[in-house]
Amino acid sequence: MERETIRRTALSALLMIAAAQFSLNLFRSQLLISIAVVLMPFFVMIWERYPVIPAALLAGVGNFALRVLIGWLGTGVLDGSGLWQEMVFYLVYGLLFYLLCRKTAWSFAGWRQLLPLVAIDYGSNLAELACRGQGLLSLQMHAGLLAVALLRTALVASLWLVLRSQRLTLLRQEHAERYRQLILLISRLKGEIIWMQKTSAMMEDTMNTAYKLYTRLQAQGVSDCVQALSISKDIHEIKKEYQLVIRGLSEAMEEDMEEETVEFRQLWQILFEAEQTNARHAGIQVEWEVDIATDFQTDKPYQLLSILRNLLDNAVEAASGGRIRIAFSARRQEGMELFTVTNWGKPISREMLPHIFDPGFSTKVDYTTGRVGRGIGLCLVRDLTEQEFLGSLRVDSGDDRTSFTVSIPTTSLEVSSCDSI
Numbered sequence: 001m002e003r004e005t006i007r008r009t010a011l012s013a014l015l016m017i018a019a020a021q022f023s024l025n026l027f028r029s030q031l032l033i034s035i036a037v038v039l040m041p042f043f044v045m046i047w048e049r050y051p052v053i054p055a056a057l058l059a060g061v062g063n064f065a066l067r068v069l070i071g072w073l074g075t076g077v078l079d080g081s082g083l084w085q086e087m088v089f090y091l092v093y094g095l096l097f098y099l100l101c102r103k104t105a106w107s108f109a110g111w112r113q114l115l116p117l118v119a120i121d122y123g124s125n126l127a128e129l130a131c132r133g134q135g136l137l138s139l140q141m142h143a144g145l146l147a148v149a150l151l152r153t154a155l156v157a158s159l160w161l162v163l164r165s166q167r168l169t170l171l172r173q174e175h176a177e178r179y180r181q182l183i184l185l186i187s188r189l190k191g192e193i194i195w196m197q198k199t200s201a202m203m204e205d206t207m208n209t210a211y212k213l214y215t216r217l218q219a220q221g222v223s224d225c226v227q228a229l230s231i232s233k234d235i236h237e238i239k240k241e242y243q244l245v246i247r248g249l250s251e252a253m254e255e256d257m258e259e260e261t262v263e264f265r266q267l268w269q270i271l272f273e274a275e276q277t278n279a280r281h282a283g284i285q286v287e288w289e290v291d292i293a294t295d296f297q298t299d300k301p302y303q304l305l306s307i308l309r310n311l312l313d314n315a316v317e318a319a320s321g322g323r324i325r326i327a328f329s330a331r332r333q334e335g336m337e338l339f340t341v342t343n344w345g346k347p348i349s350r351e352m353l354p355h356i357f358d359p360g361f362s363t364k365v366d367y368t369t370g371r372v373g374r375g376i377g378l379c380l381v382r383d384l385t386e387q388e389f390l391g392s393l394r395v396d397s398g399d400d401r402t403s404f405t406v407s408i409p410t411t412s413l414e415v416s417s418c419d420s421i
Contacts, residue, residue: 005049005051008043008047008050008051008055009051009054009055009058010058012039012040012043012050012055012059013055013058013059013062014062015039016036016037016039016040016055016059016063017036017059017062017063017066018036019034019035019036019039020034020036020059020063021034021066022034022035035152035155036059036063037089037090037093037121037124037152038152038153038155038156038159040052040055040056040093040094040097041097041117041156042156042159042160042163043055044101045159045160045163046163052094052097052098052101053094053095053098055094056090056091056093056094056095056097056098057090057091057094059090060086060087060088060089060090060091060094061087063086063087063090064080064083064084064086064087067080067083067086068080068083071083082132085128085131085132086128088127088128088131089124089125089127089128090124092123092124092127092128093120093121093124096120096123096124097117097120100116100120114153114156114157117149117152117153117156118146118149118150118153119149121148121149121152121153122145122146122149125145125148125149126145180270180273180274183262183267183270183301183302183305184270184271184274184305184309186302187301187302187303187305187306187309188306188309190302190303190306191306191310191380191384194380194383194384194388196242196245198383199242200239200242200243203235203238203239203242204239206235207232207235207236207239208232210228210229210231210232210235211228211229211232213225213228214226214228214229214232261297261298261299261415262297262298262301263295263296263297264292264294264295264296264297264298264304264330265292265295267298267301267304267305268292268308268330270305271305271308271309271312272288272290274309275309275312275313275316276288278313278316279316282316283322284316284319284322284323284324285322285323285324286316286319286323286324286325286326287323287324287325287326288326288327288328289325289326289327289328290327290328290329291327291328291329291330291331292329292330293329293330293331293332294330294331294332294337296337296410296413296414296415297414297415298413298414298415299415300388300389300413303384303388303389304389304408304413306380306381306384307339307381307384307385307406308339308341308406310377310378310380310381311339311341311381311404311406312326312328312341313377314343314377314378314404315341315342315343315402316343318343318345318346318402319345320345320346324343324344324345325343325344325345326341326342326343326344327340327341327342327343328340328341328342332410335409335410335411336391336407336408336409336410337407337408337409337410337413337414338405338406338407339405339406339408340403340404340405340406341403341404342401342402342403342404343401343402344400344401345400345401345402346400347397347398347399347400347401347402348395348397348402353395353397356378356395357378357379357382357393358379381393381404381406385406385408389408389409389412389413390408390409390412391406391407391408391409391412392406392407393405393406393407394407
């Protein structure tokens with residue numbers, strides 16, 4: 001028997017033994033009715049592969065031993081008469097339920113699956129009464145056994161409803177988390193595509209420069225001018241392959257994820273939770289000051305998210321000594337949406353300030369690994385702000401703080417209720 005099977009057998013048997021101690025005496029006889037047996041179908045629901053017969057045998061023997069022990073502690077007499085018959089109930093129920101599971105691959109997917117449980121419960125009680133020498137039972141006792149079988153089967157259905165409700169809750173939470181992760185991922189991919197398109201344009205300029213160099217050298221009669229032409233052709237081929245990659249990514253994203261309308265406050269909550277998680281994983285303690293004084297529906301959530309994410313990432317990475325204070329505000333002013341990210345710490349030097357939006361410029365250096373940041377974050381923020389939203393970006397750095405303010409026309413962001421119909 002596998003270790004997991006042994007664990008499930010022992011755990012379920014212990015739970016059934018504990019549940020069996022809560023019982024009632026039916027018909028003023030020695031027949032005790034407990035809810036323990038309803039756990040057996042429940043375990044099949046949650047585990048599917050469940051050792052029914054070993055668990056039923058262990059539960060029956062364990063319950064008998066526990067009742068004898070309790071009687072001995074109370075009376076000082078070790079007597080199992082009138083108690084061992086309860087083991088018969090567990091064994092018969094376990095055997096019949098095992099046959100049901102083996103024959104029909106039983107699972108509670110509908111109310112019809114409950115009828116066999118009623119019959120198994122009723123038959124198991126009859127077997128126990130037979131061992132007690134009850135003989136022919138009165139109609140009243142048969143009705144009572146049937147009522148008990150129906151009651152315990154109803155408890156099985158109740159447990160299933162609770163289990164299904166819990167699973168649905170967990171599923172909704174999982175879907176919500178995946179949705180947040182998907183939005184962040186799409187935002188990153190869209191930002192990368194925009195950067196790749198910018199790089200493609202740089203390839204075009206480099207190719208033209210190489211071709212102009214070829215024509216100039218050819219006019220001067222330089223014999224090695226053909227190398228410049230070869231460089232121009234190679235760049236042209238690389239650009240074609242590069243554009244195919246961009247096209248493939250763009251088409252895949254358009255097919256799998258249509259642009260959707262999202263409320264800004266919902267978008268901010270997704271971003272804020274992601275930044276908190278990233279800071280915690282990086283071992284950085286952030287003191288947040290958040291002021292959201294605007295809200296709107298936008299059909300460009302990924303582009304806006306990419307702008308704000310890069311600004312907040314930079315602010316978190318500016319932490320010194322594992323601590324940083326960051327303020328974020330969003331407000332509407334004179335037809336503009338203003339987003340400001342401020343971090344307290346070492347300001348950007350005057351020498352570096354004119355170059356922070358240059359492609360490839362980065363102050364992020366990991367001196368332990370030698371890795372340098374890619375230097376595309378702020379460049380991407382500027383391009384998205386100016387080209388995608390027709391907005392502007394301003395940076396102020398001095399004393400002990402640095403602030404980035406993104407100004408975007410409300411008309412470039414907001415989708416009216418008529419547009420969203």
